[in-house]
Amino acid sequence: MNDMMQEGIWLPYTFAFLIGFSMLLYAVLDGYDLGVGLLSRFVQRPDRDRMVGSIGPFWDANETWLVLGVGLLLVAFPAAHGLVLGELYLPVALMLIGLIFRGVSFDFRKKVSPEKQERWDFSFFLGSLVVSLSQGYMVGRFVVGFQPGFVSELYSIFFGFLVVAGYGLMGATWLILKTEGELQRFAVRWARRAIWAMVAGAVLSSVTAPFVNTRIYDRMFSFPEASLLIAMPLVSMLLTVIMHFLLGALPMPGDRLAAMPFAISVSIFVLGFVGLVYSFHPYIVPGRLLIVEAAAAPESLMVILFGTLVVFPFLIGYTIFAYRVFRGKATDLSYD
Template identity: 40%
Template sequence: MVEWLPLIWFGIIGFGVFMYVLLDGFVLGIGMLSRLAANEEERDIMMNSVAPIWDGNETWLVLGGAGLLAAFPPVYSAMLTALYLPLSLMLMALIFRGVAFEFRFKARDKRGWNFAFQAGSVVVTFCQGVSLGALVAGINVVDNQYLGGAFDWFSPFALMTGLALVAGYALLGATWLVIKAEGPLQTRAYGWSRTLLAAVVVFMALVSLWVPFLDDAYAQRWFGWPNIVWLLPVPAITLALCAGLYRSLGRRATFKPFLYSLGLFAVGYAGLAISIWPHILPPHLTIWNAASPPATQGFLLVGLVALLPFILFYTAYSYWVFRGKVTASTGYH
């Protein structure tokens, strides 16, 4: 059991981060797309579609961060040091976005709060993408200490992944609007989804072609024999999901576009995990050499096993309670 604990915690942290990406991703996408609303009534619909569930999404971010600190403390220390600037900017933008969301519904003049919500959503998304790109590109750690500078995260690849995540979250937001909106707003959401799908396909292709050139180990994992055969389903599933999403938009399906978008994120997430395996912080810290003592991981796992079902239950229940279409009059007042 002891040798499996790091793998279990790697899966738990990965699951927590993935749930945050999916659940807060479309909320951030709504924030970015709210700039395109035709009027304040449409913007009210967009924001009311996420008002009941948006502030619970950070639970998963806390789970991922706290789990990383407890189960892999060298990774937590090195990553926060290396990515101090983008992560600090992300946290400030999260606060800015949250305040804007709450205050907008009470303000008489909403223009300033609208801009704050939109800008905060863009900055949060871009910083998350940049941090992900910097992590995949590798962080220089020796003896569990970060040896790089404050701007080592800054690279063309990291900037590209930042833009890619902006397009991806916006796609999630657009397909969410397809489910929740009606009339002209829903029609435009279909159009936004088609445009954003094209952008996401381009960015996924760029990432797929770029990642193998970041490290020889990445190239060997994807193109070495027999890995290339075993991993062939990953691009095949990606193409199938893109085709399914495109067809569902053409048929004006309601739920399928969002589900296909979630599938694209899942496959992309899995592809990046395959690339860096068995590292948790490339190129030096693996799941095993960065793990905390087994006693620590085992003790915390007991508490998490008791807590996680409650988090999953109230998350699912909140989505069930607030299912259905949304109008400008439903939500905060």
Template identity: 35%
Template sequence: MAIQGIDLSIIWGVIIAFGLMMYVIMDGFDLGLGILFPLISDTSERDVMMNTVAPVWDGNETWVVLGAAALYGAFPLAYSVILEALYLPLVLVLAGLIFRGVAFEFRFKASAQKRHWWDKAFIGGSILATFFQGVAIGTYISGIPVVDRQFAGSALDWLAPFPLFCGLGLILTYALLGSTWLLIKTEGMLESRMRHYSRPLAYLLALVIAIICGWTALIHDDIAQRWLAGSHWLRSAAIAVLAVAAVLVIQKSLRKRHSHWPFIAVVALVFLGYLGLAISIWPNIVPPAISLWQAASPASSQLFALIGALFIIPVILVYTFWSYHVFRGKVKVGDAYH
């Protein structure tokens, strides 16, 4: 819907995309810590890992709440179709996040003899939430069948090779975000281990991204056209070159033992993948057939919600940046934020 030349649907599409991107990055390294937990056996080092996100982890999830609420208010048709199509994966994502959150809090209160149970819950919840987030993304890319504005597929459409592979790919993504985050926040042997793990994880993630891109182009001619038809190949080539450059920066900065650049380069790589996803589905919000404008709520509803969002989003951003500023610096053994 447009008001005096302003396309509210595009504005809301950008807001939702921004919110979900912030969630992927900020809760991504949180979940990545749980994925990396089995590689670290020392209890004090596990404590340090968790303390690097203890002051901020719950605030990071604000972004997915913002994205879901915005989708419901601005594009109710898309919300209903996507929720019905991805009901089971999203329920499993929520279950994983609950396990992760409960384990996070109770682990610090448990006795030394029982702490390993909460460690397992933290690991399991992190992997479960991450894997099914990836499955949901893969199912979304694959396309959601819609007939007469109703979901026309099966509740198990997500149980297919491509979505499951995307689930594994997201586990790698979050693990790399987590390992490079720990380069910023830790020191000593834990930092050295994370630097060692980050190198193969970066190469594996690059390979997975290449496979997903090729697989997507093979099974979706319309997406292949958006990438390669006419002069579009120049845009796709630019994204590919930047992605290769990001991988090279990751590896070079790891060799030079930089603390921040590996994480920044991984974030850039994730952003480029996210940009490729946006290009693949544009202008649809429910691929392959429902556009932003077909799914939009009335312009008055979008405008009313936008006024509130213009107040809320700056508050979230200020709170987020301030909390990370306050708790900046390395976390050492013995530091505690609980």
């Protein structure tokens, strides 16, 4: 009996961790390619081709992390999956249609007659925008615990724009890493705008979060946990200031430090994500479902865990391989 209790605790937490890990990786990885999609509107071909070229070999695998995250939620916490996706029925559908158009535009834009190409470019941008907005909106709804009402809705919509700025930052810093010349200078400029938009949004959303969700309020003003919650925004601010001066100095001769902005924006994302998750714990659906009470049968979870542990090293291995094959500055992709 005691063993069962043990299993009933560590297994759900392991899966909550795996889901969080997949979602974070998704936000970072698809974040940069959605960001590139958002920014693609600001340039013309052939620069746009190079931008798309910088994400072409990766976007599909990036999106798979969403399938894994949602899939693990579905299999490990079916009750939570049904509850969350039921509450978010319409924004999920909107996001999916956005993902559809974003994803197929990659291929259609170079495979149709020239007069139609511009339209697919636009659908690529619009799809990326719809996906970013709806994902941000959904995170916002999650934060407010799906409460109805004008203030909660407004807060969620605001979160949508925050994620647009965040993905824009990821996209711009990815482009600093993967491009050169004029396009790279553009990317530096985009990054400088995006980072301040994102910081302003993040501060505003953090300050207002305790008022739209009382659970977060209690969390924030209870010691000693509060000291940790204060440290994280401070570190983020420090990173932002470093980023600001770094961007002022880029591009440098010999392309030095071109990877730094991307690394910093990933760090900010990770901090923000950890902060969010921390404010929810021990709930899997804020205020509704606890992690331990939502889990599926242990024997099935063990089967999945076994598979995950066996497959993960391979997965990481060939992901690194794919990124190595396409390392260096991006070019317009071609099939031959």
